[in-house]
Amino acid sequence: MDTTLRTARPESPASASLADTAGTSAAQARSAELEELVRDDPGRFRVLTGDRPTGQLHLGHYFGTLHNRVRLQNLGVEMFVLVADLQVLTDRDVADDLTGHVEGLVLDYLAIGVDPARSTIFAHSAVPALNQLLLPFLSLVSTAELGRNPTVKDEIAHSRQSAVNGLMFTYPVHQAADILFCKANLVPVGRDQLPHLELTRTIARRFNDRYGSGAAVFPQPDALLSSAPLLLGTDGTKMSKSRGNAIALGAGPDETARLIKGARTDSERHITYDPAARPEVSSLLLLAALCQNRTPEQVAADIGSGGAAALKKTVTEAVNEHLAPVRARRSEYARDRAHLRRILREGNERAAAVADATLAEVCTAMNSHY
Structure with a gap:
């Protein structure tokens, strides 16, 4: 087989998109x-x-x-x-x-x-x-x-x-x-x-x-x-260490609460799971759902018209409860x-x-x- 390296011809955006979709x-x-x-x-x-x-x-x-x-x-x-x-x-x-x-x-x-x-x-x-x-x-x-x-x-x-x-x-x-x-x-x-x-x-x-x-x-x-x-970061973009918008596994309960309290949401009071129209709210719902082994829709239904404050309270409690054993083990190993x-x-x-x-x-x- 010929293994000579050649430069590929430039693709149009449409053909590149189709190729990416097919490859995925x-x-x-x-x-x-x-x-x-x-x-x-x-x-x-x-x-x-x-x-x-x-x-x-x-x-x-x-x-x-x-x-x-x-x-x-x-x-x-x-x-x-x-x-x-x-x-x-x-x-x-x-x-x-x-x-x-x-x-x-x-x-x-x-x-x-x-x-x-x-x-x-x-x-x-x-x-x-x-x-x-x-x-x-x-x-x-x-x-x-x-x-x-x-x-x-x-x-x-x-x-x-x-x-x-x-x-x-x-x-x-x-x-x-x-x-x-x-x-x-x-x-x-x-x-x-x-x-x-x-x-x-x-x-x-x-x-x-x-x-x-x-x-x-x-x-x-x-x-x-x-x-x-x-999962989006607290600023609404991809969660990343380098962007300073992430909740670390080693963060304590109070720091977790502070970070989630500052997370971006929107002005609509009724909480719904709609990743396309409401990405920040939906990401928080997804985070709570992953921690509780539920669906984001179920979490949203429980919050209803409680608004962003109720959403963030739910997420904070879910994250802190889910990570409690992880944090306990981390603290033990750190000794x-x-x-x-x-x-x-x-x-x-x-x-x-x-x-x-x-x-x-x-x-x-x-x-x-x-």
């Missing part, structure tokens, strides 16, 4: 099949997932990804959970309080139920062989392909830097190294992350074609699409920082052994093992 539909259908396969035989899957240590994880992370990680772990799927400390520098000049943020991330993982006996928690900077894969992988993609990545474009738009650094531009390839170093064959993602995963699949395919000598060195990982709907370091050190050792084996296989395939 196919990914959703495949994801539904994968869910059945995971339930039938979880041991055949290995998952790579993780976060950048840029601050405490929040409710958007919890309902969007963290809850699903624990579910997969408890089903018996092998999990690699990455603390992406090197990628902190993709959109900032320095990594402020990196040690504190790394420990906080591990705290959040343990508090929500990630079990280090069943899931490998590790850090980028502690696994040199993983990062060494970035070099051969970069040779398999073109600058045009990197420039077209929509997730990179969005990250650049929200970057706090005056210019884009090389790490930001090559972020999707570094993410491919994250996924492929452990030969993960399943990656939980949102729809906005599908272009990243498709590039990972492309890199795996091109490496196999170019160096595999008929054997597949890397799998082409599948996307397991999250079914969690989008023993040495335990956190030990968990990360042991995870680093396991991940490094896997990465070393993969890099040795890559060097053999590239005829550079000397």
